[in-house]
Amino acid sequence: MKDLDSSALDCLAALADERSFERAAQRLAITQSAVSQRLRSLEAQVGQLLVVRSRPLRLTEPGKVLLRYARQLQALRTDMARELGSRTAGNERIGIAVNADSLATWVLPALDGVVQAGLKEGFGLELVVDDQDFTHDWLRQGEVLGCVSTVRQALRGCVVQALGVMPYVAVVSQAYLQARLPAGLNESSFANTPFLVYNRKDDTPALWVSKALGLRSPRLQERYVPSSEGIVRAALMGWGVGVVPELQVRGLVSRGELIQLRPEVGVDVALYWHQWKLLSESSAAPARVALLDLIGQALAAGAKKALI
Template sequence: MNEFDPAALDCLAALADEQGFERAAQRLAITQSAVSQRLRALETQVGQPLVVRSRPLRLTEAGKVLLRFARQLQALRVDVARELGERVAPQSRLAIAVNADSLATWVLPALDGLVQRGLREGYGLELVVDDQDFTHDSLRQGAVLGCVSTVAEALRGCRVQALGVMRYVAVASPDFCAARLPDGLHAGNFADTPFLVFNRKDDSQAQWVSQAFGVRSPRLRERFVPSSEAYVNAAVMGWGVGVAPEIQVRPWVQVGRLVVLKPETGIDVALYWHQWQLQGRGALLDQIGLALAEGARQALG
């Protein structure tokens, strides 16, 4: 197979990111016609469609394979430019997937040094947020080059590093406990107690109840709050029982705004960093992995 045109691969990556031809063209500073021509040339070379021209646009399985290659090629170009002391192309950005709770607690401090340096050197870092059980899918599909995940096994062509364990505890406000749980949370009242849920992928509340009361597949009264920060604020305001990272709720517990329910019960979530293995001295992706590992070590122990 002949070598792929880097410009066409950039178009494919832009289409995946922007999910449309107009925005992809704007990002690359070319015409929509040029985007279409480069994509058609790439599809002709591969011999099969790479995108489903829907709204929003979607990649085919073949498109996802080439997207992984496009992401890796972009990352290598960034590394080469940095080593040569050249300004990185303005559209260059390296995407990694993280879970919302890690983003709300330890990821930003861990990456701050690299991001500040990126502002000077020109490269960008894109954080893609998903549930920790699903970030691995973004890596597999080529949407990102690295991810924080609960999956321990590395994909072929990737390497994995243990980051630490994030402990989740159940909390509620003192007023909520006084009004709704005067006898505490127990097997007889959890089904009538509102539980805060991040989104429909989030099952940490059911896991906590199962562990606390020995109930399989408990049915809960759910109140959805799809933001880590707002989730904790909702618990402080008395919207219901939340199951959140201990490091995130600790300040609220220390000042008496939240109470830990059944402190002996908690969910320990092991986190791992996955990344594609790229060649190169001082690769930026390697530096991101090292920064995340150090940040997790300091925050999670």
């Protein structure tokens, strides 16, 4: 296969991000017709359909393969510009996927140095949020170049690094405990106790209940609050029991604003950093650390401070 057109690959990446031809054209500062022409040229070159023209549009499996290639080329361009001491053209963005609880606790401080450097050098960092068991899917599909995940096994073409363990605890407000759970959480009070759940993918509250009460596949009375910070606030307001990172509520528990149920029971979630091996890794070592490696190093250092 001949060398692929980098501008066409940029179009594919923009279409994957924006999910429409119109928004992709606006992002690339070209016409919608130009986006279509470049995509058709790329599809003709590889001999396969890359995008399903639906609303919103979606990438085919061959399209996802090329998307991974396009993301890596963008990262390499960013690294080249950094080595040359010039700002990146078009304000390149490096996408990584993280879980909401890590984002709410330790990830932002860990990445602050990278982001501040990006402001000077012209590159951006894009954070995609999903449940920790599903961030790995974003990496597999080529949507991002790295992810924080509970998955231990590395994908082919990726490297993985253990970050540490995030303990989860169950908390309620003092008022809720006194009014609704005077004897604490037990098998008789469990059925009438609402649990605050991030979304339908979130199984951490059910895992905690299984450990605390010895129930197999417990059916929870769920109240969905799709925000880590929102779950803590809802627990403070007496909406129910929140199973949250101990790191996130340590101060609230020490001040008595939240009460920890069954302190001897917790759910330990092991986290790992995954990243693609960039296409240039077989070449001579660059003078500066590659941006994706820099992100991984920053996350590892931040996790070492915050996690077990």
